Amino acid sequence: MREAFVDRDILTGDDEAGMAALAAEVRALTEAVVRTGVASAEAASVAAEVAALTARLKATRRVHPPYGTVGESGMERQIANPVTGHLNPIAPPVDFKVSEEGIVRAEFTLPTVYEGPPTFVHGGVSAMIMDQVLGMAAAATGTAGMTATLETRYRRPTPLGVPLTVEAKASRVEGRKIYADGTICGPDGRVTVEASAMFIAPQTRPGA
Numbered sequence: 705m706r707e708a709f710v711d712r713d714i715l716t717g718d719d720e721a722g723m724a725a726l727a728a729e730v731r732a733l734t735e736a737v738v739r740t741g742v743a744s745a746e747a748a749s750v751a752a753e754v755a756a757l758t759a760r761l762k763a764t765r766r767v768h769p770p771y772g773t774v775g776e777s778g779m780e781r782q783i784a785n786p787v788t789g790h791l792n793p794i795a796p797p798v799d800f801k802v803s804e805e806g807i808v809r810a811e812f813t814l815p816t817v818y819e820g821p822p823t824f825v826h827g828g829v830s831a832m833i834m835d836q837v838l839g840m841a842a843a844a845t846g847t848a849g850m851t852a853t854l855e856t857r858y859r860r861p862t863p864l865g866v867p868l869t870v871e872a873k874a875s876r877v878e879g880r881k882i883y884a885d886g887t888i889c890g891p892d893g894r895v896t897v898e899a900s901a902m903f904i905a906p907q908t909r910p911g912a
């Protein structure tokens with residue numbers, strides 16, 4: 705895993721912006737696919753065009769998704785992350801800010817592709833966003849870790865298509881264990897999801 709972490713192409717400037725623009729178009733395409741009302745013949749015709757575009761992109765392939773340049777906190781590097789990554793079409797993407805107090809926060813809106821129960825966000829999607837924000841809150845203590853436990857409490861359905869707020873902060877560090885708590889709130893400020901997680905920092909090997 706460590707090798708995969710370091711062995712990355714780094715995108716900067718126009719290269720990063722160009723790939724982000726491509727991902728944004730694919731995101732729009734995905735939303736269009738789940739909502740389109742076109743007839744099956746038109747769907748088949750579009751599928752053939754999309755297959756041709758996929759073949760063009762596969763003409764050259766990186767071993768791993770690239771990273772961006774290191775941001776202030778080091779967390780912005782994963783530009784293909786499925787929650788925050790502007791290069792990843794499956795990411796909403798959620799743009800987090802980390803305060804000096806270690807509070808990680810973002811405002812975001814989720815479109816129909818993330819639907820679970822009718823008109824509401826899929827619980828697994830909420831859990832993924834919570835894992836990310838809690839992991840970033842853990843990393844804001846100075847020590848990033850792997851998620852060991854993640855508990856989500858779904859208090860109310862989380863609505864699609866309206867501004868949501870997500871926030872988290874680490875509560876304590878005990879040796880290699882970092883604990884963090886967070887919430888997602890609806891536009892009325894009421895909590896829809898609460899979550900708590902424990903992250904475990906990698907063991908430092910002697911001489912490493």
Ligand SMILES: CCCCCCCCCCCCCC(=O)SCCNC(=O)CCNC(=O)[C@H](O)C(C)(C)COP(=O)(O)OP(=O)(O)OC[C@H]1O[C@@H](n2cnc3c(N)ncnc32)[C@H](O)[C@@H]1OP(=O)(O)O
Nearest residue numbers: 778779781782835836839840843848850851852853904907
């Ligand atoms: C580029 C940017 C970089 C920065 C990015 C930052 C933001 C990133 C945000 C991304 C966010 C997304 C993040 C993701 O998606 S991370 C992906 C999801 N998580 C995983 O895949 C983790 C898989 N599991 C493991 O790798 C290992 O099991 C870990 C690393 C967790 C522990 O294996 P390790 O061999 O190291 O542990 P140990 O045996 O020495 O035990 C040590 C202590 O821990 C206790 N323990 C162990 N496991 C558990 C458990 N499951 N529950 C409760 N307790 C557990 C154990 O009892 C012991 O306690 P004690 O006896 O000492 O009291």
